[in-house]
Amino acid sequence: MELYRFDQACGKKISQFNSDFIMSRIIQLNGTAHIGCMYLEADGVVGYHQAVTPQILLIITGEGKVRGENNEYIKVQAGDAVFWQKGEWHETITSHGLTAMVIESEELSPSLFMTTK
Incomplete structure:
Protein backbone atom coordinates (compact mmCIF):
# COMPACT_ATOMS: atom_id res chain seq x y z
CA MET A 1 0.00 0.00 0.00
CA GLU A 2 1.28 3.45 -0.91
CA LEU A 3 -0.13 6.75 0.39
CA TYR A 4 -0.12 9.95 -1.68
CA ARG A 5 -1.50 13.48 -1.47
CA PHE A 6 -3.60 15.33 -4.03
CA ASP A 7 -4.77 18.26 -1.90
CA GLN A 8 -4.55 21.88 -3.07
CA ALA A 9 -1.06 22.38 -1.61
CA CYS A 10 0.28 19.74 -4.04
CA GLY A 11 -1.23 21.43 -7.07
CA LYS A 12 0.03 23.88 -9.64
CA LYS A 13 -1.57 27.22 -10.46
CA ILE A 14 -3.09 27.19 -13.94
CA SER A 15 -3.42 30.51 -15.77
CA GLN A 16 -3.67 29.40 -19.41
CA PHE A 17 -6.75 30.68 -21.31
CA ASN A 18 -7.38 33.34 -18.63
CA SER A 19 -7.81 30.58 -16.04
CA ASP A 20 -7.22 30.98 -12.33
CA PHE A 21 -7.29 27.66 -10.47
CA ILE A 22 -5.11 24.99 -8.87
CA MET A 23 -4.78 21.58 -10.54
CA ASN A 30 -3.70 5.43 -22.31
CA GLY A 31 -5.60 2.18 -21.81
CA THR A 32 -8.84 0.98 -20.31
CA ALA A 33 -9.81 2.33 -16.90
CA HIS A 34 -12.77 2.06 -14.56
CA ILE A 35 -13.55 5.22 -12.59
CA GLY A 36 -16.24 5.35 -9.94
CA CYS A 37 -17.40 7.36 -6.95
CA MET A 38 -17.96 5.60 -3.63
CA TYR A 39 -20.24 6.94 -0.90
CA LEU A 40 -19.69 5.33 2.50
CA GLU A 41 -22.20 6.33 5.17
CA ALA A 42 -21.36 6.35 8.89
CA ASP A 43 -19.88 2.96 9.86
CA GLY A 44 -19.43 2.13 6.16
CA VAL A 45 -17.05 -0.61 5.04
CA VAL A 46 -15.40 -1.72 1.83
CA GLY A 47 -14.67 -5.26 2.99
CA TYR A 48 -11.25 -6.88 3.12
CA HIS A 49 -10.49 -8.29 -0.35
CA GLN A 50 -7.80 -8.60 -3.01
CA ALA A 51 -7.47 -5.87 -5.64
CA VAL A 52 -8.51 -7.32 -8.99
CA THR A 53 -6.39 -4.70 -10.76
CA PRO A 54 -4.13 -1.84 -9.58
CA GLN A 55 -6.37 0.78 -8.01
CA ILE A 56 -6.20 4.18 -6.38
CA LEU A 57 -8.70 5.53 -3.84
CA LEU A 58 -8.96 9.34 -3.75
CA ILE A 59 -10.64 10.63 -0.57
CA ILE A 60 -12.82 13.63 -1.55
CA THR A 61 -14.74 14.31 1.69
CA GLY A 62 -14.81 12.83 5.17
CA GLU A 63 -12.29 10.55 6.77
CA GLY A 64 -11.72 6.91 7.56
CA LYS A 65 -9.06 4.23 7.88
CA VAL A 66 -7.45 1.90 5.37
CA ARG A 67 -5.38 -1.21 5.82
CA GLY A 68 -3.32 -3.37 3.57
CA GLU A 69 -1.85 -6.80 4.11
CA ASN A 70 -0.02 -5.84 7.31
CA ASN A 71 -3.38 -5.34 9.14
CA GLU A 72 -2.34 -1.89 10.42
CA TYR A 73 -5.08 0.72 10.00
CA ILE A 74 -3.95 4.13 8.74
CA LYS A 75 -6.11 7.25 9.01
CA VAL A 76 -7.04 8.90 5.69
CA GLN A 77 -8.92 12.12 5.02
CA ALA A 78 -9.92 14.44 2.18
CA GLY A 79 -6.91 15.04 -0.06
CA ASP A 80 -5.32 11.64 0.61
CA ALA A 81 -4.90 8.96 -2.05
CA VAL A 82 -4.27 5.26 -1.37
CA PHE A 83 -2.77 2.99 -4.02
CA TRP A 84 -3.01 -0.81 -4.01
CA GLN A 85 -1.25 -3.13 -6.43
CA LYS A 86 -3.08 -5.96 -8.20
CA GLY A 87 -3.60 -8.86 -5.80
CA GLU A 88 -3.00 -6.77 -2.67
CA TRP A 89 -5.43 -7.37 0.20
CA HIS A 90 -7.09 -4.19 1.51
CA GLU A 91 -10.04 -2.69 3.37
CA THR A 92 -11.54 0.77 3.92
CA ILE A 93 -13.67 1.71 6.95
CA THR A 94 -15.23 4.93 8.24
CA SER A 95 -16.99 5.95 11.44
CA HIS A 96 -18.46 9.22 10.17
CA GLY A 97 -18.67 8.63 6.40
CA LEU A 98 -16.55 9.47 3.39
CA THR A 99 -16.81 10.01 -0.33
CA ALA A 100 -14.04 8.76 -2.60
CA MET A 101 -13.22 8.34 -6.27
CA VAL A 102 -11.72 5.02 -7.26
CA ILE A 103 -9.67 4.49 -10.42
CA GLU A 104 -8.83 0.95 -11.53
CA SER A 105 -6.47 0.25 -14.42
CA GLU A 106 -3.48 -1.89 -15.31
CA GLU A 107 -1.61 1.33 -16.17
CA LEU A 108 -1.68 3.16 -12.83
CA SER A 109 1.58 4.83 -11.78
CA PRO A 110 0.62 7.50 -9.23
CA SER A 111 4.23 8.18 -8.27
CA LEU A 112 4.71 9.92 -11.63
CA PHE A 113 2.36 12.75 -10.60
CA MET A 114 1.63 12.78 -6.87
CA THR A 115 3.60 13.47 -3.72
CA THR A 116 3.93 10.64 -1.19
CA LYS A 117 2.48 11.11 2.25
Whole structure:
Protein backbone atom coordinates (compact mmCIF):
# COMPACT_ATOMS: atom_id res chain seq x y z
CA MET A 1 0.00 0.00 0.00
CA GLU A 2 1.28 3.45 -0.91
CA LEU A 3 -0.13 6.75 0.39
CA TYR A 4 -0.12 9.95 -1.68
CA ARG A 5 -1.50 13.48 -1.47
CA PHE A 6 -3.60 15.33 -4.03
CA ASP A 7 -4.77 18.26 -1.90
CA GLN A 8 -4.55 21.88 -3.07
CA ALA A 9 -1.06 22.38 -1.61
CA CYS A 10 0.28 19.74 -4.04
CA GLY A 11 -1.23 21.43 -7.07
CA LYS A 12 0.03 23.88 -9.64
CA LYS A 13 -1.57 27.22 -10.46
CA ILE A 14 -3.09 27.19 -13.94
CA SER A 15 -3.42 30.51 -15.77
CA GLN A 16 -3.67 29.40 -19.41
CA PHE A 17 -6.75 30.68 -21.31
CA ASN A 18 -7.38 33.34 -18.63
CA SER A 19 -7.81 30.58 -16.04
CA ASP A 20 -7.22 30.98 -12.33
CA PHE A 21 -7.29 27.66 -10.47
CA ILE A 22 -5.11 24.99 -8.87
CA MET A 23 -4.78 21.58 -10.54
CA SER A 24 -3.47 18.55 -8.66
CA ARG A 25 -2.42 15.97 -11.23
CA ILE A 26 -3.38 12.43 -10.35
CA ILE A 27 -2.79 10.02 -13.20
CA GLN A 28 -2.49 9.73 -16.98
CA LEU A 29 -3.88 6.67 -18.74
CA ASN A 30 -3.70 5.43 -22.31
CA GLY A 31 -5.60 2.18 -21.81
CA THR A 32 -8.84 0.98 -20.31
CA ALA A 33 -9.81 2.33 -16.90
CA HIS A 34 -12.77 2.06 -14.56
CA ILE A 35 -13.55 5.22 -12.59
CA GLY A 36 -16.24 5.35 -9.94
CA CYS A 37 -17.40 7.36 -6.95
CA MET A 38 -17.96 5.60 -3.63
CA TYR A 39 -20.24 6.94 -0.90
CA LEU A 40 -19.69 5.33 2.50
CA GLU A 41 -22.20 6.33 5.17
CA ALA A 42 -21.36 6.35 8.89
CA ASP A 43 -19.88 2.96 9.86
CA GLY A 44 -19.43 2.13 6.16
CA VAL A 45 -17.05 -0.61 5.04
CA VAL A 46 -15.40 -1.72 1.83
CA GLY A 47 -14.67 -5.26 2.99
CA TYR A 48 -11.25 -6.88 3.12
CA HIS A 49 -10.49 -8.29 -0.35
CA GLN A 50 -7.80 -8.60 -3.01
CA ALA A 51 -7.47 -5.87 -5.64
CA VAL A 52 -8.51 -7.32 -8.99
CA THR A 53 -6.39 -4.70 -10.76
CA PRO A 54 -4.13 -1.84 -9.58
CA GLN A 55 -6.37 0.78 -8.01
CA ILE A 56 -6.20 4.18 -6.38
CA LEU A 57 -8.70 5.53 -3.84
CA LEU A 58 -8.96 9.34 -3.75
CA ILE A 59 -10.64 10.63 -0.57
CA ILE A 60 -12.82 13.63 -1.55
CA THR A 61 -14.74 14.31 1.69
CA GLY A 62 -14.81 12.83 5.17
CA GLU A 63 -12.29 10.55 6.77
CA GLY A 64 -11.72 6.91 7.56
CA LYS A 65 -9.06 4.23 7.88
CA VAL A 66 -7.45 1.90 5.37
CA ARG A 67 -5.38 -1.21 5.82
CA GLY A 68 -3.32 -3.37 3.57
CA GLU A 69 -1.85 -6.80 4.11
CA ASN A 70 -0.02 -5.84 7.31
CA ASN A 71 -3.38 -5.34 9.14
CA GLU A 72 -2.34 -1.89 10.42
CA TYR A 73 -5.08 0.72 10.00
CA ILE A 74 -3.95 4.13 8.74
CA LYS A 75 -6.11 7.25 9.01
CA VAL A 76 -7.04 8.90 5.69
CA GLN A 77 -8.92 12.12 5.02
CA ALA A 78 -9.92 14.44 2.18
CA GLY A 79 -6.91 15.04 -0.06
CA ASP A 80 -5.32 11.64 0.61
CA ALA A 81 -4.90 8.96 -2.05
CA VAL A 82 -4.27 5.26 -1.37
CA PHE A 83 -2.77 2.99 -4.02
CA TRP A 84 -3.01 -0.81 -4.01
CA GLN A 85 -1.25 -3.13 -6.43
CA LYS A 86 -3.08 -5.96 -8.20
CA GLY A 87 -3.60 -8.86 -5.80
CA GLU A 88 -3.00 -6.77 -2.67
CA TRP A 89 -5.43 -7.37 0.20
CA HIS A 90 -7.09 -4.19 1.51
CA GLU A 91 -10.04 -2.69 3.37
CA THR A 92 -11.54 0.77 3.92
CA ILE A 93 -13.67 1.71 6.95
CA THR A 94 -15.23 4.93 8.24
CA SER A 95 -16.99 5.95 11.44
CA HIS A 96 -18.46 9.22 10.17
CA GLY A 97 -18.67 8.63 6.40
CA LEU A 98 -16.55 9.47 3.39
CA THR A 99 -16.81 10.01 -0.33
CA ALA A 100 -14.04 8.76 -2.60
CA MET A 101 -13.22 8.34 -6.27
CA VAL A 102 -11.72 5.02 -7.26
CA ILE A 103 -9.67 4.49 -10.42
CA GLU A 104 -8.83 0.95 -11.53
CA SER A 105 -6.47 0.25 -14.42
CA GLU A 106 -3.48 -1.89 -15.31
CA GLU A 107 -1.61 1.33 -16.17
CA LEU A 108 -1.68 3.16 -12.83
CA SER A 109 1.58 4.83 -11.78
CA PRO A 110 0.62 7.50 -9.23
CA SER A 111 4.23 8.18 -8.27
CA LEU A 112 4.71 9.92 -11.63
CA PHE A 113 2.36 12.75 -10.60
CA MET A 114 1.63 12.78 -6.87
CA THR A 115 3.60 13.47 -3.72
CA THR A 116 3.93 10.64 -1.19
CA LYS A 117 2.48 11.11 2.25
